[in-house]
Amino acid sequence: MSKRNKSITDEMIIEMYLSGVSVNEITKKAGITPTGVGYIRKKHGIKAIRTSGQPRKHKVNENFFKVWTHEMAWVLGMFVTDGAVSKSSHSITFAQSDERILKLIAKYMESDYVLMPFGKTKTTPSIVINSKEIKMDLEMMGITHNKSMTLPFPNVPEEYLPSFIRGVIDGDGYVDKKGYVVTITTGSLSFAQGLLKVFQKWEINVKVRSAKNKNGSVIYRVVISGKNDLIRLAKIIYKNVNTDQNFIIHKRVYLSQHTEKPFIAKDRRKHKAWSITENNTILITTNNRRSLKTYISNSLIENLRHLAKIKNKSINYLIEPYMEQLVETDFKFISLKSVNDRREFRTTFDESLLNRIKAYGSENNIKMNAIIEYCMRQCLEENGLLH
Incomplete structure (x- = not known):
C-alpha cells in the first residue's frame, strides 16, 4: 500500500471531494485508500455525494467572470484578497468571516452554497466553487494558486x-x-x-x-x-x-x-x-476599556511619550489604530528577540480590541509585549520618530 502524502492535508482532501474530484483520483494524490477518504469525510461531518460514475458537478454560472457588471467587479475584488485558486483541483474558494457575504457571492455566481468544513488550519468560513472554466478565466487575469x-x-x-x-x-x-x-x-x-x-x-x-x-x-x-x-x-x-x-x-x-x-x-x-x-x-x-500590564522596551515607551505630548494624546490611544490594523488584516510580523531594556508598562485598551489581539497572539504564537512593541514601532515610524 502506498504511503500517505503528508503535504495533502485533511482540508485539501475535503476540498477536492467537494469540488468534484473523484475518490479514485483523491486516493492517487493523497496516497490513501477509498476507505481512508470516507473516514476523513465522516470525521469532518461531510455527507457522501451520490454519483453515477460521472464527476460531481455543482451549479454555477461559468460565464460569471467573462461579463463585467458591478456585482462581478465587487466579487472579483473580494476574490483577489480573500479567495484562493486550488492547485490540486478545478475549484476556487472564498473565505470570509461574514457568512452573509459568502451567501451573496454564491447568489451572484448562481452557485450551490457548499460551505467548507473547519479544520486545524482553517477557522474562517469559506465556500468552494467547482469550475474549470472559471479557474481558467481567473488564470487569464493572472490570478493563480x-x-x-x-x-x-x-x-x-x-x-x-x-x-x-x-x-x-x-x-x-x-x-x-x-x-x-x-x-x-x-x-x-x-x-x-x-x-x-x-x-x-x-x-x-x-x-x-x-x-x-x-x-x-x-x-x-x-x-x-x-x-x-x-x-x-x-x-x-x-x-x-x-x-x-x-x-x-x-x-x-x-x-x-x-x-x-x-x-x-x-x-x-x-x-x-x-x-x-x-x-x-x-x-x-469608545468607553469599554480593559487594563493591561506587560513589559515593554523602555526606549519605545519614552519615544511614544514624546509623541504623545506632541499629539496631545495618551500612548494607548496612539497605538490602538495599529493594533486594529494588525488583527483586521491578519498581518504576520517578525518578532524581535533581542530587546534588553523592557520594563513594566500599564495601560488600558478597548476591551474588544484587546480580546482580538490576545487571540491573534495565541494563534500566531506571539507574546503580548512583542505585539505591543511592534505596534509602537509602526506608530513611531509613521511619525518619523523611529531611528
Missing part, C-alpha cells in the same frame, strides 16, 4: 473600478472605526502599484509602505489617511451598491460616518462597536 506574491492589478474597466475597489477593501482592507485611516495589505508590488494609481487618479491622499512578515517576505501596505480623503473614497465606492447590501456593513459605517449622509445600520456582530441613538445617528463605542 500562488497569487499572493505575484498578483497583477486586473484590467478593470473604469466604470467598474469603484465596485472592484470596494471588494478589495471588503476582502482584506482595514478601516479605522473613527473614520480616518484605510489600509490595504498585499504581498504583490504590482497590485499595490495598481491601487496607488487608482487612488491618485481619484485625487485621494495615498502612500505605499513596505514591511516584512513573519516568514521574511516583503508586504506592502497601501494607506489612505485623513477624514476628507475617506469621505471622498466612501462617495466613490458606495455609489453602485444595491439592495442586497453588497458590502461589509461595519466598514461602510466607519467609512461613511463623516459624510453628509452616514450609513445607518445595526451592529449585529458579537462584539458590538456602535449603537444607534434616538436621533438615528451612529454612536461609536
Whole structure:
C-alpha cells in the first residue's frame, strides 16, 4: 500500500471531494485508500455525494467572470484578497468571516452554497466553487494558486473600478472605526502599484509602505489617511451598491460616518462597536476599556511619550489604530528577540480590541509585549520618530 502524502492535508482532501474530484483520483494524490477518504469525510461531518460514475458537478454560472457588471467587479475584488485558486483541483474558494457575504457571492455566481468544513488550519468560513472554466478565466487575469506574491492589478474597466475597489477593501482592507485611516495589505508590488494609481487618479491622499512578515517576505501596505480623503473614497465606492447590501456593513459605517449622509445600520456582530441613538445617528463605542500590564522596551515607551505630548494624546490611544490594523488584516510580523531594556508598562485598551489581539497572539504564537512593541514601532515610524 502506498504511503500517505503528508503535504495533502485533511482540508485539501475535503476540498477536492467537494469540488468534484473523484475518490479514485483523491486516493492517487493523497496516497490513501477509498476507505481512508470516507473516514476523513465522516470525521469532518461531510455527507457522501451520490454519483453515477460521472464527476460531481455543482451549479454555477461559468460565464460569471467573462461579463463585467458591478456585482462581478465587487466579487472579483473580494476574490483577489480573500479567495484562493486550488492547485490540486478545478475549484476556487472564498473565505470570509461574514457568512452573509459568502451567501451573496454564491447568489451572484448562481452557485450551490457548499460551505467548507473547519479544520486545524482553517477557522474562517469559506465556500468552494467547482469550475474549470472559471479557474481558467481567473488564470487569464493572472490570478493563480500562488497569487499572493505575484498578483497583477486586473484590467478593470473604469466604470467598474469603484465596485472592484470596494471588494478589495471588503476582502482584506482595514478601516479605522473613527473614520480616518484605510489600509490595504498585499504581498504583490504590482497590485499595490495598481491601487496607488487608482487612488491618485481619484485625487485621494495615498502612500505605499513596505514591511516584512513573519516568514521574511516583503508586504506592502497601501494607506489612505485623513477624514476628507475617506469621505471622498466612501462617495466613490458606495455609489453602485444595491439592495442586497453588497458590502461589509461595519466598514461602510466607519467609512461613511463623516459624510453628509452616514450609513445607518445595526451592529449585529458579537462584539458590538456602535449603537444607534434616538436621533438615528451612529454612536461609536469608545468607553469599554480593559487594563493591561506587560513589559515593554523602555526606549519605545519614552519615544511614544514624546509623541504623545506632541499629539496631545495618551500612548494607548496612539497605538490602538495599529493594533486594529494588525488583527483586521491578519498581518504576520517578525518578532524581535533581542530587546534588553523592557520594563513594566500599564495601560488600558478597548476591551474588544484587546480580546482580538490576545487571540491573534495565541494563534500566531506571539507574546503580548512583542505585539505591543511592534505596534509602537509602526506608530513611531509613521511619525518619523523611529531611528
